[in-house]
Amino acid sequence: MPSEKNGVIIYKRLAAYAFKHWRYLLMVIVGLVISGVTIPLFAVYMQPLLDGTFMDKDPEVISWAPLALMVIFLLRGISGFMSSYSMEWIGRSVVKEIRSELFERLLHLPVAYYDKTNSGTLVTRLIYHVEQVSMAATKGLKILVQDSVIIIGSLGVMFYYSWQLSLIVLVAAPLIAGLVAFISRRFRKLSNKIQEQVSEVTQIAHESIAATREIRIFDGIDYESKRFEAVNTLNHKSYMKRILTESISAPIMQFIMAVALASVVYSATHGTLIENFTPGRFMAFMTAMIALLDPVKRLTNVNALLQGGIAAGESIFSLLDETPEKDCGTHLLQDIQGNFEFKNVTFRYNKDADEVLKGISFSVKAGEKIALVGQSGSGKTTLVNLLPRFYDNWDGEITLDGIALEDIKLSNLREQFAYVGQDVTLFNDTVKNNIAYGKLQKIKESQIKSAAEAAFALDFIEQLSDGFDTEVGENGTLLSGGQKQRLAIARAILSDAPILILDEATSALDTKSERHIQKALETLLKNRTTFMIAHRLSTIEKADKILMMENGRIIESGTHSELLSQKGAYYKLYELQFVND
Numbered sequence: 001m002p003s004e005k006n007g008v009i010i011y012k013r014l015a016a017y018a019f020k021h022w023r024y025l026l027m028v029i030v031g032l033v034i035s036g037v038t039i040p041l042f043a044v045y046m047q048p049l050l051d052g053t054f055m056d057k058d059p060e061v062i063s064w065a066p067l068a069l070m071v072i073f074l075l076r077g078i079s080g081f082m083s084s085y086s087m088e089w090i091g092r093s094v095v096k097e098i099r100s101e102l103f104e105r106l107l108h109l110p111v112a113y114y115d116k117t118n119s120g121t122l123v124t125r126l127i128y129h130v131e132q133v134s135m136a137a138t139k140g141l142k143i144l145v146q147d148s149v150i151i152i153g154s155l156g157v158m159f160y161y162s163w164q165l166s167l168i169v170l171v172a173a174p175l176i177a178g179l180v181a182f183i184s185r186r187f188r189k190l191s192n193k194i195q196e197q198v199s200e201v202t203q204i205a206h207e208s209i210a211a212t213r214e215i216r217i218f219d220g221i222d223y224e225s226k227r228f229e230a231v232n233t234l235n236h237k238s239y240m241k242r243i244l245t246e247s248i249s250a251p252i253m254q255f256i257m258a259v260a261l262a263s264v265v266y267s268a269t270h271g272t273l274i275e276n277f278t279p280g281r282f283m284a285f286m287t288a289m290i291a292l293l294d295p296v297k298r299l300t301n302v303n304a305l306l307q308g309g310i311a312a313g314e315s316i317f318s319l320l321d322e323t324p325e326k327d328c329g330t331h332l333l334q335d336i337q338g339n340f341e342f343k344n345v346t347f348r349y350n351k352d353a354d355e356v357l358k359g360i361s362f363s364v365k366a367g368e369k370i371a372l373v374g375q376s377g378s379g380k381t382t383l384v385n386l387l388p389r390f391y392d393n394w395d396g397e398i399t400l401d402g403i404a405l406e407d408i409k410l411s412n413l414r415e416q417f418a419y420v421g422q423d424v425t426l427f428n429d430t431v432k433n434n435i436a437y438g439k440l441q442k443i444k445e446s447q448i449k450s451a452a453e454a455a456f457a458l459d460f461i462e463q464l465s466d467g468f469d470t471e472v473g474e475n476g477t478l479l480s481g482g483q484k485q486r487l488a489i490a491r492a493i494l495s496d497a498p499i500l501i502l503d504e505a506t507s508a509l510d511t512k513s514e515r516h517i518q519k520a521l522e523t524l525l526k527n528r529t530t531f532m533i534a535h536r537l538s539t540i541e542k543a544d545k546i547l548m549m550e551n552g553r554i555i556e557s558g559t560h561s562e563l564l565s566q567k568g569a570y571y572k573l574y575e576l577q578f579v580n581d
């Protein structure tokens with residue numbers, strides 16, 4: 001929950017977004033002030049209207065009274081339009097700007113941030129919290145400016161017609177102020193709670209949608225629906241608490257006003273005060289007083305509204321203030337060779353976690369094919385993830401062509417890589433755009449086709465209903481596992497990067513397709529430094545160097561035949577597979 005001081009800081013930061021549109025803001029404020037003024041003006045109008053027309057039958061008043069009424073409401077209409085249109089303009093622009101900034105930030109956060117943050121929270125911030133902030137800011141501004149003008153103006157009118165009666169009305173003020181303070185505290189608490197719960201609802205929904213198959217097979221329907229029911233109910237409860245606070249405060253406030261009103265009527269009709277009043281003057285006083293009701297009610301809630309906005313703002317800013325990926329490197333690689341050197345590299349994912357890589361040292365000459373083998377969890381993926389600096393903060397040194405990875409500009413470093421990850425990621429787009437993803441959009445059709453051919457994907461692509469223009473669905477759900485892998489390989493082939501990372505890139509393929517791709521890759525891999533991870537040893541026999549990993553260490557390294565003759569761990573693995581095959 002934001003502290004008082006933080007609240008002010010967040011408020012200032014949010015206001016800065018609106019102040020960027022100061023022209024519109026000016027229009028809003030002018031519009032709100034004018035439309036606010038028309039309310040007490042209408043109260044003032046009551047006096048000549050009643051006294052002039054019905055009481056005195058003054059012909060002059062009778063002729064201008066209808067006209068004045070039109071003028072007041074015309075003024076109100078124009079200023080109302082001016083303020084609400086400009087306000088929405090600012091509100092929508094702020095939503096757009098904050099969303100862009102958030103999204104931009106998301107694109108630059110370290111991979112490790114995503115490991116520890118659930119996607120529901122991020123999406124909630126981007127969608128719900130941003131709306132919340134904008135709504136609170138625009139509505140809040142309207143209430144603060146317009147209702148303040150109405151209150152000041154109406155009080156002015158009241159004091160003008162009878163200061164004695166006005167003082168009676170003002171006795172209600174401290175009561176109202178106390179109530180405001182109480183309600184806003186409660187509101188703030190509940191708004192925070194609701195926000196957290198909405199994130200949870202989103203998160204569970206997200207997960208269940210993504211895991212629909214697992215849920216059905218593993219009999220998770222009951223579990224998921226209970227889990228969802230729990231947060232859903234909590235969310236409902238918090239909302240209802242907030243609504244209760246909101247709806248109970250309004251009638252209480254109104255009753256306090258009614259008591260004040262009754263006292264006014266009583267006092268005005270008793271004693272000497274009655275002599276000051278004509279029907280018109282009394283009506284003007286009453287109109288001004290009644291006009292106070294709604295603004296006072298809204299102002300009671302405005303704090304809660306703003307608090308809700310500030311809570312949402314805090315959640316947005318905490319994401320905006322996350323440190324992006326470190327990129328202190330300035331070195332720009334040109335015509336890279338692809339020599340890598342690992343010197344005593346030790347790495348852990350978190351400060352207090354166990355070491356996942358321990359004292360890794362090896363070197364790779366330009367154009368070599370390095371194969372990583374080893375048990376699941378031995379650190380193979382982790383090791384290749386360090387190369388494009390998906391993770392930082394390792395001990396020891398990794399160099400590319402003699403330059404420490406940290407000294408190379410991040411975008412420049414990553415440009416050198418093509419990557420087929422262990423979990424293939426496809427975009428909800430066409431086959432063509434998936435292969436030519438990223439800066440490759442400008443590439444020729446024929447190049448896409450030959451990449452697909454090399455990845456053994458052409459046959460199946462041509463059988464799809466729209467060929468290269470077929471939509472693959474969210475993360476390629478409309479394709480088979482092997483087809484997805486082949487698209488990912490085609491993407492890597494097309495990118496033509498000098499260094500390749502293939503993490504189980506062919507694991508989902510049948511032996512025949514894998515052999516074919518292997519052949520195609522042979523031409524591709526020529527002159528490119530390649531890191532490949534595979535469980536099937538047949539795919540790595542030709543590697544220039546095989547690193548056998550166990551528990552974060554390299555326990556054997558050498559070529560296939562060297563390792564076989566050592567008769568160590570690799571040999572055992574080979575025998576095991578040989579027997580199984």
Ligand SMILES: Nc1ncnc2c1ncn2[C@@H]1O[C@H](COP(=O)(O)OP(=O)(O)OP(=O)(O)O)[C@@H](O)[C@H]1O
Binds near residue numbers: 115349374378
């Ligand atoms: N993002 C992460 N955050 C924290 N720990 C991780 C993360 N990714 C992997 N680990 C841990 O690091 C260790 C090595 O994982 P890694 O993915 O490198 O293994 P691997 O050799 O690629 O295994 P596999 O053959 O199953 O893909 C594992 O113990 C795992 O729990």
Ligand SMILES: [Mg+2]
Binds near residue numbers: 382422503
């Ligand atoms: Mg792995």
